[in-house]
Amino acid sequence: MISSLRSKNSWINGLLINSQFLSGRKWPAVYFVGHISNDMRREKKLKKSELHLLLMTLPGVIYLVINNYLPMFGIVIAFKKINTSKGIFRSEWNGISNFKFLFRSADAWLITRNTLVYNLVFIFLNIFLGVLFAILLNELWSKTFKKLSQTILILPQIVSMVIVSYMVYAFLSSDNGFINNSILISLGKNKISWYSKARYWPFILVFIQAWKSLGYNVLLFLASVVSIDSSLYESAEIDGASRIKQIRYITIPLLKPAMITLGLLMVGRIFYSDFGLFYQVPMDSGPLYPVTQTIDTYVFRGLSNISNLGMAAAAAFYQSIVGFLVIMTCNTVVKKVDAENALF
Amino acid sequence: MKKLFSVFLVIGLVFSLVGCGDKPASASESTEAVIEKTETSAEPSSAAPAEGEIKDVYLFTCTFRDVPNSETVANMESKINEIMHPLGVNVHLEYYNVAEFDAEVSRRLASGDRIDLMNAMDYNYAGYLATESILPLNDLLDNYGKDIKAVFGTDFKYMLDGLTFDGTIYGIPQLSAKHTYNYVLINKDLADKYNMDLSAIKTYKDLEPLMLTIKEKEPGVKPIVRSGITFSGTTAACTFNENYEAMSDGVGVLMSDEGYDIVDFYETDEYKEFLDTVHRWYTEGLVSDDIATSGDRVHTYWQTGNAFACIDHTTNYSAENEGKNLTNTYGVNSVVIPISSPVCSNLIYSSVIPRTSQNPEGAMIFLNEMYKNPDLVNTMYYGVEGTDWNMVDGFITGVEGSSAFLNCGTSQPMIWGNYFISSPTAGNDSDSIKKALEYTRSGKGARTLGFLFDTSEVSDEWAAIQSVLSEYQEGLEFGILDPETELPKFINKLKAAGVDDFIAEKQKQLDKWSANK
Numbered sequence: 001m002i003s004s005l006r007s008k009n010s011w012i013n014g015l016l017i018n019s020q021f022l023s024g025r026k027w028p029a030v031y032f033v034g035h036i037s038n039d040m041r042r043e044k045k046l047k048k049s050e051l052h053l054l055l056m057t058l059p060g061v062i063y064l065v066i067n068n069y070l071p072m073f074g075i076v077i078a079f080k081k082i083n084t085s086k087g088i089f090r091s092e093w094n095g096i097s098n099f100k101f102l103f104r105s106a107d108a109w110l111i112t113r114n115t116l117v118y119n120l121v122f123i124f125l126n127i128f129l130g131v132l133f134a135i136l137l138n139e140l141w142s143k144t145f146k147k148l149s150q151t152i153l154i155l156p157q158i159v160s161m162v163i164v165s166y167m168v169y170a171f172l173s174s175d176n177g178f179i180n181n182s183i184l185i186s187l188g189k190n191k192i193s194w195y196s197k198a199r200y201w202p203f204i205l206v207f208i209q210a211w212k213s214l215g216y217n218v219l220l221f222l223a224s225v226v227s228i229d230s231s232l233y234e235s236a237e238i239d240g241a242s243r244i245k246q247i248r249y250i251t252i253p254l255l256k257p258a259m260i261t262l263g264l265l266m267v268g269r270i271f272y273s274d275f276g277l278f279y280q281v282p283m284d285s286g287p288l289y290p291v292t293q294t295i296d297t298y299v300f301r302g303l304s305n306i307s308n309l310g311m312a313a314a315a316a317f318y319q320s321i322v323g324f325l326v327i328m329t330c331n332t333v334v335k336k337v338d339a340e341n342a343l344f
Numbered sequence: 345m346k347k348l349f350s351v352f353l354v355i356g357l358v359f360s361l362v363g364c365g366d367k368p369a370s371a372s373e374s375t376e377a378v379i380e381k382t383e384t385s386a387e388p389s390s391a392a393p394a395e396g397e398i399k400d401v402y403l404f405t406c407t408f409r410d411v412p413n414s415e416t417v418a419n420m421e422s423k424i425n426e427i428m429h430p431l432g433v434n435v436h437l438e439y440y441n442v443a444e445f446d447a448e449v450s451r452r453l454a455s456g457d458r459i460d461l462m463n464a465m466d467y468n469y470a471g472y473l474a475t476e477s478i479l480p481l482n483d484l485l486d487n488y489g490k491d492i493k494a495v496f497g498t499d500f501k502y503m504l505d506g507l508t509f510d511g512t513i514y515g516i517p518q519l520s521a522k523h524t525y526n527y528v529l530i531n532k533d534l535a536d537k538y539n540m541d542l543s544a545i546k547t548y549k550d551l552e553p554l555m556l557t558i559k560e561k562e563p564g565v566k567p568i569v570r571s572g573i574t575f576s577g578t579t580a581a582c583t584f585n586e587n588y589e590a591m592s593d594g595v596g597v598l599m600s601d602e603g604y605d606i607v608d609f610y611e612t613d614e615y616k617e618f619l620d621t622v623h624r625w626y627t628e629g630l631v632s633d634d635i636a637t638s639g640d641r642v643h644t645y646w647q648t649g650n651a652f653a654c655i656d657h658t659t660n661y662s663a664e665n666e667g668k669n670l671t672n673t674y675g676v677n678s679v680v681i682p683i684s685s686p687v688c689s690n691l692i693y694s695s696v697i698p699r700t701s702q703n704p705e706g707a708m709i710f711l712n713e714m715y716k717n718p719d720l721v722n723t724m725y726y727g728v729e730g731t732d733w734n735m736v737d738g739f740i741t742g743v744e745g746s747s748a749f750l751n752c753g754t755s756q757p758m759i760w761g762n763y764f765i766s767s768p769t770a771g772n773d774s775d776s777i778k779k780a781l782e783y784t785r786s787g788k789g790a791r792t793l794g795f796l797f798d799t800s801e802v803s804d805e806w807a808a809i810q811s812v813l814s815e816y817q818e819g820l821e822f823g824i825l826d827p828e829t830e831l832p833k834f835i836n837k838l839k840a841a842g843v844d845d846f847i848a849e850k851q852k853q854l855d856k857w858s859a860n861k
Contacts, residue, residue, distance in 0.1 A: 081800075082454075082475070097804065098804075100804040101803070101804030101805075101807040101808050104804055104805065104807075104808035104840070104841055104842055105808050105811060105812070105837070105840065105841060106836065106837045106840035106841070107837070169637070169638075173634050173637070173638065174632065174633030174634050175632060175633070175634050175638075191633070193633040193824075195633075195634070195636070195637045196633070196636075196819070196824050196825075283637040284637075284814075285636060285637050285818075285819075286636070286814065286815045286816055286817065286818045286819040286825075287819045287824065287825060289815040293815070298811055301810060301811045301814040301815075302807035302808060302810050302811040303807055303810075304447070304810075308803055308807065309454055311803065311804065311807055
């Protein structure tokens with residue numbers, strides 16, 4: 001029984017790695033490598049037969065080094081007045097003046113607020129919905145239906161945001177949109193010009209984000225749910241615990257480490273925003289900026305026409321530093337409260 | 345055995361990842377083998393470097409419509425290279441849609457990728473100078489560009505001067521009719537149906553009563569459609585002020601013909617008046633709610649016949665001729681009514697040699713041919729004769745379905761070389777090119793032509809201003825936002841973004857420039 005569970009778990013882990021390459025999210029690779037090295041430590045000695053398993057992490061590690069570590073030298077660009085003919089290292093130093101434009105806008109506060117609040121909502125909603133659906137899926141007894149639901153849930157994840165934006169447009173546009181022309185008119189109401197009314201968009205964006213990332217998050221939590229030792233449930237059943245009580249006292253407490261890990265990793269990217277979601281989905285409509293402008297879109301709109309490398313690098317540098325500080329703070333807090341579940 | 349296999353698999357994976365970044369470098373080797381013996385019989389130009397040696401020129405250009413397919417491009421390259429091989433140049437063409445051209449070019453230039461020759465838009469020119477990404481052309485022009493100098497002569501010298509910065513020239517302007525005027529485009533069938541008096545149209549405001557008629561009587565027809573980023577293609581054209589000079593950025597502008605006092609365009613009365621008018625149009629239901637978001641422009645709607653009016657601008661020597669062209673293009677009876685007089689305020693397209701060029705001499709040799717060789721110019725503009733177009737009664741007549749004729753023909757004659765030596769296309773008057781030359785010769789340049797604003801001192805203000813513009817410009821200029829409440833907010837945000845410093849810097853540079861003039 002236990003061995004079958006473990007094999008199921010490892011199958012899901014494998015799936016995670018595949019999906020991380022598909023979705024471009026970087027962290028599960030680290031997660032996976034971390035797990036392997038933990039196992040290794042437990043067994044003390046590296047068996048020869050496992051060498052090729054370790055070698056299989058090599059592409060992932062090389063990918064990480066090339067894509068995540070080597071570009072770090074580019075940080076100097078943020079402090080330079082880049083001149084393409086002189087190259088990066090020979091260009092003149094520019095102090096902190098590349099950072100000025102980030103705070104030049106009258107909306108600097110609004111932009112920061114949008115980025116932070118949206119991301120906070122996304123983090124809580126993603127974890128909540130992910131756990132909820134993972135538990136619900138686990139309770140399903142029909143295997144076919146379970147697989148079907150899982151597939152339906154994961155499909156939006158692989159649809160590009162540009163396509164999503166046109167799907168949304170098909171619903172919301174004034175001339176041909178479904179909601180305006182089929183629903184509101186038949187109800188005898190006036191058309192709403194969605195793309196110029198900012199008040200609807202916080203809900204639309206949150207809904208789309210949740211719909212799009214749900215399948216992925218469910219998969220992460222489902223991996224943890226199925227790995228819970230079934231003897232716990234068996235003994236709870238003997239003691240007369242209902243299904244709800246089993247979920248409340250066994251499943252959710254055992255999911256806590258996964259929730260914390262996932263939450264911490266998301267918090268690290270709290271100063272980044274999904275560019276597709278905030279730029280493509282609202283169709284870059286000006287009147288919606290008060291609720292759709294985030295740091296990424298602001299930087300894009302400011303710099304896309306004037307191609308200033310230094311300022312773009314400064315913006316990215318600012319985002320990473322703040323993200324780094326936030327994740328360090330959160331991890332320290334978690335460490336104080338619940339040392340076992342801290343990331344490092 | 346299994347173990348060994350997996351090790352190889354891993355190594356294979358790693359190398360397949362690493363291999364991705366390589367650039368196809370085979371082009372340069374293979375071409376040398378391709379050169380045929382027959383070409384040596386063609387007379388080599390005196391400008392060619394070493395005899396028999398053929399070097400590559402990688403040319404980047406943008407198109408306004410789709411990019412021509414690879415088969416077409418290969419055909420054009422071989423035809424162009426028939427002409428260019430005797431001069432020691434082998435041309436590779438790379439097309440990008442105008443929407444992605446800037447991003448592609450700046451990415452390539454920043455990463456040091458090779459581009460030997462490309463077209464530049466006027467609004468990028470100052471940026472290229474600030475980052476020193478393009479080469480000075482004085483020596484190249486003296487050595488390999490004699491025909492270019494001869495073509496510009498004295499009549500068009502002001503155009504060459506327009507791209508000269510402190511005595512150094514960095515770009516060769518494309519030579520065609522450069523004098524722009526604004527016009528109103530009207531669907532003639534609809535206008536005739538309701539007996540409209542089109543001669544009464546003198547400004548964009550006169551459209552309103554006509555559009556109201558259309559809205560009332562033809563519910564399926566869009567009274568007005570957009571032609572560009574705003575109704576009239578550029579913000580510049582919105583002003584309808586004869587003395588307006590945008591000086592590339594369009595934020596700090598001249599509004600009078602006396603002195604050189606720059607004003608903030610968005611604070612002028614003309615701008616407010618324009619916004620009030622279009623907002624009234626919007627509240628009257630003349631403007632579609634989707635106009636800003638859908639991105640569909642005049643060419644999407646006009647051919648269906650379900651659009652009534654559009655404001656645009658052109659460089660055509662006669663409005664009547666432009667109307668005829670548009671009727672041919674869209675298959676809908678169209679009238680063009682000018683609402684301003686022609687001015688050459690900028691040079692829009694020019695050819696530049698980036699610093700990443702590995703063959704600047706070859707690039708200049710090719711460019712020189714583009715100003716004197718009609719065969720080369722026709723091929724570059726419309727594709728290969730016999731495949732993409734045929735010469736019928738002295739007119740270039742496109743072959744049905746030719747990707748080159750459709751996609752290059754709508755853009756390249758405005759972007760590259762000397763339009764005045766190309767052949768007229770079908771549907772034009774036989775002397776249309778001669779008339780265009782006269783039209784251009786008679787026109788004069790704007791007062792600030794040749795002034796380039798270097799934004800490097802105010803780059804953070806400029807970036808912040810761009811961000812504010814993208815927030816308000818569309819909403820205001822399509823009339824969706826109410827100027828009574830939103831215009832003051834817009835102006836305040838521009839001030840917070842540092843528009844005053846931006847204009848002060850521009851004024852300083854303009855004063856210096858005008859003192860040296």
